[in-house]
Amino acid sequence: MEDAGFILGSYALTFGAVALFAWRTIRSGKRLAEQVPDEEKYWL
Amino acid sequence: MTTLDPARTDQPITSGSGEKRRGTGTRVTRLLGIGALISLGWLIAFGLGFSPADRDQKESVRILYVHVPTIWLAYLAFVVTAISSAMYLFTKKKSLGWDRAAGASAEIGVAFVAVTLAVGAMWGRLTWGVFWQWDARLTTTALLFVTYIGYLAVRRLGGSHHQRAKRSAVLGMIAVVEIPLVHFSVRMWRSLHQEASVANLDGNTKMDGLMLFSLFVGVIAFTFLYAWLLLHRTRTMALEDLMEERGLDDALLERRAEAVQSGTTQSTTAQSTTAQSTTTGSDS
Numbered sequence: 022m023e024d025a026g027f028i029l030g031s032y033a034l035t036f037g038a039v040a041l042f043a044w045r046t047i048r049s050g051k052r053l054a055e056q057v058p059d060e061e062k063y064w065l
Numbered sequence: 066m067t068t069l070d071p072a073r074t075d076q077p078i079t080s081g082s083g084e085k086r087r088g089t090g091t092r093v094t095r096l097l098g099i100g101a102l103i104s105l106g107w108l109i110a111f112g113l114g115f116s117p118a119d120r121d122q123k124e125s126v127r128i129l130y131v132h133v134p135t136i137w138l139a140y141l142a143f144v145v146t147a148i149s150s151a152m153y154l155f156t157k158k159k160s161l162g163w164d165r166a167a168g169a170s171a172e173i174g175v176a177f178v179a180v181t182l183a184v185g186a187m188w189g190r191l192t193w194g195v196f197w198q199w200d201a202r203l204t205t206t207a208l209l210f211v212t213y214i215g216y217l218a219v220r221r222l223g224g225s226h227h228q229r230a231k232r233s234a235v236l237g238m239i240a241v242v243e244i245p246l247v248h249f250s251v252r253m254w255r256s257l258h259q260e261a262s263v264a265n266l267d268g269n270t271k272m273d274g275l276m277l278f279s280l281f282v283g284v285i286a287f288t289f290l291y292a293w294l295l296l297h298r299t300r301t302m303a304l305e306d307l308m309e310e311r312g313l314d315d316a317l318l319e320r321r322a323e324a325v326q327s328g329t330t331q332s333t334t335a336q337s338t339t340a341q342s343t344t345t346g347s348d349s
Contacts, residue, residue, distance in 0.1 A: 024124045027191050031184040032113065035131045036105070038183075039290060042176050046297050050089035053304035061307060064091055064300055 089300035097293040104286035111279040119276070125191035126276070128184055134283035136181040136206070138291050140244050142174030143213065145295075150237035153230055161306065162299075164230035167237050168220050169298035171213055173291055178210045193257060201250040202258035209243045216240055226306055 119126035149167035
């Protein structure tokens with residue numbers, strides 16, 4: 022069952038790393054966006 | 066329920082009450098996010114469930130459905146960094162938007178290479194019996210990772226936004242040369258790492274249909290994820306730059322106010338000293 026540990030671990034590591042990166046990006050985006058008026062956000 | 070015009074794709078996401086969500090999301094990022102979630106679910110189902118075990122690698126082949134797409138998308142991310150860097154350097158407008166896209170793409174690429182190296186080590190432990198070997202492919206990939214860490218460090222050096230953009234653009238265009246070195250390292254040197262199964266020069270893919278499909282699902286999932294992250298990160302960087310500019314403006318205004326105030330105090334002091342000496346002179 023050593024294989025299962027590494028296989029599941031590799032998926033958990035991939036999804037965990039991606040989720041952490043995404044969470045940090047979204048969180049800092051939201052935090053900064055609150056301090057900037059909508060007129061200055063080019064994507065709106 | 067959304068209050069958006071379906072014909073427009075660049076509108077902010079609004080809730081039913083019409084209140085704006087003040088993040089970096091739009092309808093496009095929302096669609097990309099949904100696409101990424103669905104395809105990642107498919108990747109888990111096919112990668113861990115439906116796809117068969119390999120004749121030689123046995124179950125460890127399942128790791129390759131995340132290992133291969135992450136490095137391919139990392140290559141794409143670094144190519145986007147190089148193209149955006151060139152667009153910044155060689156266009157008349159010198160738009161910082163290109164610089165931010167380059168930086169955001171490099172950050173995502175570094176995250177994907179880190180995942181590739183970590184997941185590859187697990188695959189190596191199951192297939193070769195070791196986590197790491199100073200093999201040509203592994204070493205060049207580690208070098209690629211370190212190079213782009215350096216690129217991100219250079220972006221954080223001081224100076225104006227345009228100074229940052231110029232020096233990182235040069236580095237971004239040089240660093241991309243490493244990608245063919247990594248890809249062809251297994252052909253150029255004797256290597257423990259297997260040669261390309263899909264992206265080979267012969268165009269001869271010998272893979273089971275379901276295995277190939279699982280790999281394809283992985284590529285689609287990470288492409289959605291990359292595009293979603295790129296848009297959000299680029300917008301966050303724009304906000305960071307804006308806040309930095311504001312901080313500088315505020316600091317300048319503060320300094321000017323201080324200077325004006327101290328100038329006024331000095332002139333008042335000088336006036337009172339002159340008045341005092343005049344009074345003293347008239348007394349004597």
